[in-house]
């Protein structure tokens with residue numbers, strides 16, 4: 001046998017065993033603790049081993065349960081961060097995408113996969129009211145935000161050839177950390193990111209935005225872009241897009257919407273989120289509120305010309321191979337990566353397997369779960385809601401006890417897992433709902449676990 005060759009029989013047994021592991025794992029999710037009990041010492045000891053000279057064969061699959069027992073499960077009782085639930089049809093899509101092993105760099109290198117990616121990007125654009133936008137899939141919201149701001153900079157302050165001189169970007173003080181990171185990476189400098197104050201619902205204040213832009217212009221600086229957030233990471237706040245888009249239009253600024261968490265709620269809330277198409281660019285995360293396995297971000301925009309200006313460095317060499325615009329298309333000329341996975345296949349399979357209504361219903365259910373928790377918190381004399389709940393993130397606290405200690409106790413008890421946030425300088429317990437496995441009972445368990453943990457914490 002040649003090196004690395006596997007007989008059909010061995011491959012078939014390996015595949016069966018791997019699928020059995022997957023099946024058993026999915027069936028066990030509900031019985032697993034919301035967070036594994038392990039330590040850095042334990043995982044290091046278990047998994048730092050030399051790469052052996054001789055192969056272990058099928059034995060390697062024995063490691064799966066070692067790993068699974070120390071992995072954060074995508075169970076319905078995990079409420080920390082914005083952590084999607086890893087829909088199994090999507091996971092099988094990942095497997096099949098790897099089997100095909102396409103490099104979705106261009107139509108020439110991956111004909112079907114390129115057309116499928118265009119199709120699912122079109123579905124996503126349409127689902128959030130941005131029909132006609134173009135774009136591509138990427139690793140996540142951070143990558144999408146970085147590409148969007150690189151495009152904004154190249155549109156308003158061309159610098160690919162000359163390097164960056166000046167430029168100011170605006171976002172609310174609730175902005176996700178991926179935005180300052182992107183502002184730094186594109187050479188604008190974090191000192192030139194203005195963090196605009198928010199109103200009592202944690203939304204960017206357009207009046208303060210206008211004042212900040214005027215102050216920068218008066219000082220001779222060069223405003224280039226505004227980042228509005230649809231679904232802030234702390235409380236799910238939605239910046240007022242029509243007012244912000246007005247300002248962007250008047251001032252000639254690029255409007256990027258960071259919708260990594262919240263934009264897909266448009267499936268269930270089309271009326272509330274009906275102005276997303278005012279954006280020049282918009283990022284969303286299918287691995288969050290579309291329940292897909294990691295990773296699957298998406299950048300949508302309506303400026304393919306600027307995407308090419310920003311990302312094309314190839315002298316159009318695929319264009320030489322075909323006159324046909326579809327066959328001459330290359331993702332690497334309109335986005336950052338060259339070698340790209342076939343991320344679109346999991347969406348293609350999962351979104352069609354379940355159909356649009358099922359995703360709309362799952363998102364509506366998450367929104368209902370957030371309201372259910374908010375109501376239970378408000379009805380409980382010992383608890384207090386700390387922020388409005390426009391989407392599915394709920395920030396609350398115990399009125400009397402040390403909430404840091406409560407959080408540690410809650411998570412150590414293992415039934416539910418929460419994260420924390422800072423709301424107006426207060427330490428908040430935070431639960432976020434982006435999980436199709438969560439039940440009403442799981443939601444109410446948050447309250448009973450917090451109260452039980454509070455009982456275990458000294459005053």
Ligand SMILES: *Cc1c(COP(=O)(O)O)cnc(C)c1O
Nearest residue numbers: 140141142176178233260261285
């Ligand atoms: C999650 C998130 C991001 C970053 O997305 P990744 O997929 O984690 O890179 C950016 N902005 C917001 C609002 C987010 O919720």
